[in-house]
Amino acid sequence: MADVRLSGVHKYYGNVHAVRGVDLVINDGEFAVLVGPSGCGKSTLLRTIAGLEDPDQGTIAIGGAVVNDLRPRERNIAMVFQNYALYPYLTVKENIAFGLRARKTPEIELRKRVNEAAEMLGIGGLLERYPRQLSGGQRQRVAIGRAIVRKAELFLFDEPLSNLDAQLRDEMRGEIKRLHHEITTTMIYVTHDQVEAMTLADRIVLLRDGKIEQQGAPLELFERPRTGFVAGFLGSPSINLIPAKLASTDNGISAVFENGGTLALPASRVSSLKGMEGRPILLGIRPQHFSRATGGALREGVMSYPATAELIQPTGTRTLTTIKIGGVDAIAELQAHDVESHGETIELAVDLNRAVLIDPASGEVIS
Amino acid sequence: MMSSPAIETTKPARGRTFGRVLEDHLPYLIIAPAILILLLVGLFPLVYSLIVSFQHITMTENDTSFAGLMNYAELFKDTRLWAALGHTAIITVIALPLELLIGFLMAQLFIDRMPGRQLFVALLVLPTVISPIVAGATWRLMFDVRFGPVGQILSFLAGEPVRILWTVNPAYVYPAIIICEVWQWSPFMFLLLLAALSNVDQSQLEAAELDGASYLRVLRAIILPAIAPVVAVACLIRGLDLVRIFDIIWALTEGGPGSMTETISLYTYIQGFSQFETSYTAAIAFLVIALLTVITTLVLKRMELAR
Numbered sequence: 001m002a003d004v005r006l007s008g009v010h011k012y013y014g015n016v017h018a019v020r021g022v023d024l025v026i027n028d029g030e031f032a033v034l035v036g037p038s039g040c041g042k043s044t045l046l047r048t049i050a051g052l053e054d055p056d057q058g059t060i061a062i063g064g065a066v067v068n069d070l071r072p073r074e075r076n077i078a079m080v081f082q083n084y085a086l087y088p089y090l091t092v093k094e095n096i097a098f099g100l101r102a103r104k105t106p107e108i109e110l111r112k113r114v115n116e117a118a119e120m121l122g123i124g125g126l127l128e129r130y131p132r133q134l135s136g137g138q139r140q141r142v143a144i145g146r147a148i149v150r151k152a153e154l155f156l157f158d159e160p161l162s163n164l165d166a167q168l169r170d171e172m173r174g175e176i177k178r179l180h181h182e183i184t185t186t187m188i189y190v191t192h193d194q195v196e197a198m199t200l201a202d203r204i205v206l207l208r209d210g211k212i213e214q215q216g217a218p219l220e221l222f223e224r225p226r227t228g229f230v231a232g233f234l235g236s237p238s239i240n241l242i243p244a245k246l247a248s249t250d251n252g253i254s255a256v257f258e259n260g261g262t263l264a265l266p267a268s269r270v271s272s273l274k275g276m277e278g279r280p281i282l283l284g285i286r287p288q289h290f291s292r293a294t295g296g297a298l299r300e301g302v303m304s305y306p307a308t309a310e311l312i313q314p315t316g317t318r319t320l321t322t323i324k325i326g327g328v329d330a331i332a333e334l335q336a337h338d339v340e341s342h343g344e345t346i347e348l349a350v351d352l353n354r355a356v357l358i359d360p361a362s363g364e365v366i367s
Numbered sequence: 368m369m370s371s372p373a374i375e376t377t378k379p380a381r382g383r384t385f386g387r388v389l390e391d392h393l394p395y396l397i398i399a400p401a402i403l404i405l406l407l408v409g410l411f412p413l414v415y416s417l418i419v420s421f422q423h424i425t426m427t428e429n430d431t432s433f434a435g436l437m438n439y440a441e442l443f444k445d446t447r448l449w450a451a452l453g454h455t456a457i458i459t460v461i462a463l464p465l466e467l468l469i470g471f472l473m474a475q476l477f478i479d480r481m482p483g484r485q486l487f488v489a490l491l492v493l494p495t496v497i498s499p500i501v502a503g504a505t506w507r508l509m510f511d512v513r514f515g516p517v518g519q520i521l522s523f524l525a526g527e528p529v530r531i532l533w534t535v536n537p538a539y540v541y542p543a544i545i546i547c548e549v550w551q552w553s554p555f556m557f558l559l560l561l562a563a564l565s566n567v568d569q570s571q572l573e574a575a576e577l578d579g580a581s582y583l584r585v586l587r588a589i590i591l592p593a594i595a596p597v598v599a600v601a602c603l604i605r606g607l608d609l610v611r612i613f614d615i616i617w618a619l620t621e622g623g624p625g626s627m628t629e630t631i632s633l634y635t636y637i638q639g640f641s642q643f644e645t646s647y648t649a650a651i652a653f654l655v656i657a658l659l660t661v662i663t664t665l666v667l668k669r670m671e672l673a674r
Contacts, residue, residue: 052573073579085570089592098588099578150578 002063002153002186003028004049009058011044011210018044019055020210026188026203031180033189035197036207037233043158045207046190050156051075063153078147079156082163084139086131092118092142093127099150117149120182121175137168144176148183157189161196173199194234198222206230226365228358231284237320240330241282241358248277255283257326266301266353272367273357281366284356287320290332292339293347301353307332309339309346323348420650426643438650447626448651451634457541458630459609462548466605467598469549470556477557478564488561495554503618506547510534510619534620540628547615552608556601563597564590599670603663610659631655 004026011019019041026032034042047053049060051072059066067075078099086095093114094101100110118124121141131139140160147155157176161169177200180187191197197204198218205215206229214226218234225231231239244255247262253273254264263283265273293304307323314320314336321332321339332348339346357366389396420438423430442448477488494502509517510533521529533543567590575585591598613632616622622629622637629637635655639648 050573050577052576072573072576077577079574079577081570081574083568083570085568085574087571087575087588090588094588098575098580102575102578102580102584146574146578 003030004154004186004188005059005061006045006049007059007061009045009048009055009060011041011048011053012056013044018210019048021058022207022210022212024205024212024215026186029184029186031177031187031189031200031202032205033191033197033201033203034205034207035191035194035233036213038192040207041210042190042192042207046156046158046188049154049188050077050079076153077156078150078152078154079158080140080143080147080160082159084131084143084163086139086142086146088131090130091127092123092129092131092134092145095131095142096127096145096149099146103150113149113151114145117145120148120179121145136164137172140164140172141175144179148179152185155185155187157187159191160189162191162193176200195236198234204234206233223354225356228282228284228356228363228365231356231358231365235286235288237287237331237333239284239286239356240325241284242326242328242330243360244281244283244326246273246276246279246281253277255281255326259327261305261326263303263305263350263352265355268301268353269357276366280360282358282360283326284358285325285330285350285352286354287331287333289351289354290321290323290334291349291351292334293349295347298349299351302349302351305348305350307346307348309342309344312339312342416649416652419646420653422646424645425647426645434646438647439654441647442650442654447629448631448634450626451629451631454628455610455612455630455632458544458548458612459606461541462545462552462609463602463606465545465549466553466556467602469553470558470560470601473553473557474560474564477561488558492554492558494551495558497551499551499614500618502547502551503615506543506550506615507534507619510543535624537624537627540620540624544616544619544628547619548609548612551615552605556605559597559601560594563594567593596670599666603666606666607659607663610655610662 004024006022006024009019009022010017022041022045034045036042044053048055049062051067051070051074055068060068062075062077087098090098096114096117097110100113105113114127115124118127121144123138123141123145126134126138126142131142134142140163143160160176161172164172173196176189180200189196189200197206201218203215204218204221206213206221208229214221214230221230222234225234228241232241242255242257244257244263247254247256249262249264252264252267252270253276254262256262298304305325307325309321309323310329311322312319313322317336319334319336319339321334323330323332358364359366421433421435423432423434423437473491477484497505509515510531512518512530512532515533517533518529518531521531531539533539571589572585575589580588611632612630613636616628616630616633620628622633626634631651635648635651638644638651
């Protein structure tokens, strides 16, 4: 068990500055997810922690000890790779036992631990098979088994689910989360999939262009993003960003769209937006914050807005409806039967209490 | 079912047109000349030498009557032939593992990226590019007792004049041949193994590093199984070449001293083109063909099993 501390970590590949000064503390037992678009440096950062890459600057400490000069094998780390990296010429049992044999674990202890790990992952019946005889999901379990059997201080996962099909991915995601509850080792997990990040993480570290854009608990990032990038990256379908201008009205402040439409912002926002009238903004509204107006009185901060359903995509439980708001396309996630056909005009209730206002110049959220 | 009437309409009830026949057989017509030439230069000499091996043709005799298995019976009594096979075996058994080992070590050395890697690889492969007879002639000069650099370097290291008759002294002729052979062909192994090694899955090696496995364990569990097919093919190619070794030895020792370094190819050449025992030479050739076929078949079978 160990905490991980990175300070001022930089990594260059030739002219490419892949990691640009990352400071990060991951607490003992925490499940941290490094997430970001491809090329953001998340895998590089993970490999740097593992010791498979050397940082060009900065220090990495695991369990309080600086490990910069330690080889990967000396860091007591276990890692699960994207392509599983199973040893193809060894049986499942020998794959799992490989690290134990390398560390000269006595045979009795070795057998006990391999069986424990295999039971835990439900691969007890596959021990004598070879990796090529296994399905993708089984291979992934073996890769995880090989990691847990070592009882390492730190677990690293490098996009472990991205080679699996959607159903298996959901299943394995649950298993990895359960695994973390059972063995409570510090885990660092890299993914580009925001759903994995949201569902697995105790702490999300969102990276962009080699820097940490924002980190925190999943819901904290989701509900209080610090930048437009964070707001746009988390959530599915992603947040609608509608260009507008702030304007004062009789009873507060409104967002005025380019096509002249307006939405009045909640009274609670007025004080913080004083003096910003006339400034351009991006109004960020999550698809989930639209609903069909029922005709009754609307809550404080919820505004009605008439819109035409241009495209509807029913998912069964919800219906994703493309509408025009302020002249741009936006997606509203409505109840299954709220809208039935293309071209239907409906009255929407827009919850602006949780809307995000973004400064289009800096990309930062206006608090 | 729906389309069957349509098919029938394209095939008239009776006979096929000339154009149709031509269309069906055109591919064969096109490749026919090439096949004929191949048969002429490949199969005909083989069959013809098989016939000759059952006759009794020498420089002075033109006896084309059937001589039965006389030549083949002669093979078993020919001690110089069996000695030549023995010499061939010695060179193969020593040179092949050496080339494999040196090639593998060089490949390991060059598998990591380093400045000038491409240039070094290109330079190291040069010996393989030149013709073996030139390699042999070059090494004959290298080993020359009066001005050869090998003697000079050894003298320098020893601190006193070292005069070794590399190509004459019975104790040194085999080392000389093997040094030259290994010098020329290790780069071939190096090149194949470099390609094979760079195909070893990087993440498996990284996983093994995190698992704390020793180099020997990684070699045994990951690297060797992964490169085994390439190693097998490389050994087969080089093994066959070594059994047929000729040029290097011809340039260095001409089979001497005496017939001490006479390999099967040299002996066959001498029988055929200086003794002009034409029919007997054909029999030797068939012995070699039979031997190589057996070896190749066995190796290929092993490879199939390993898969």
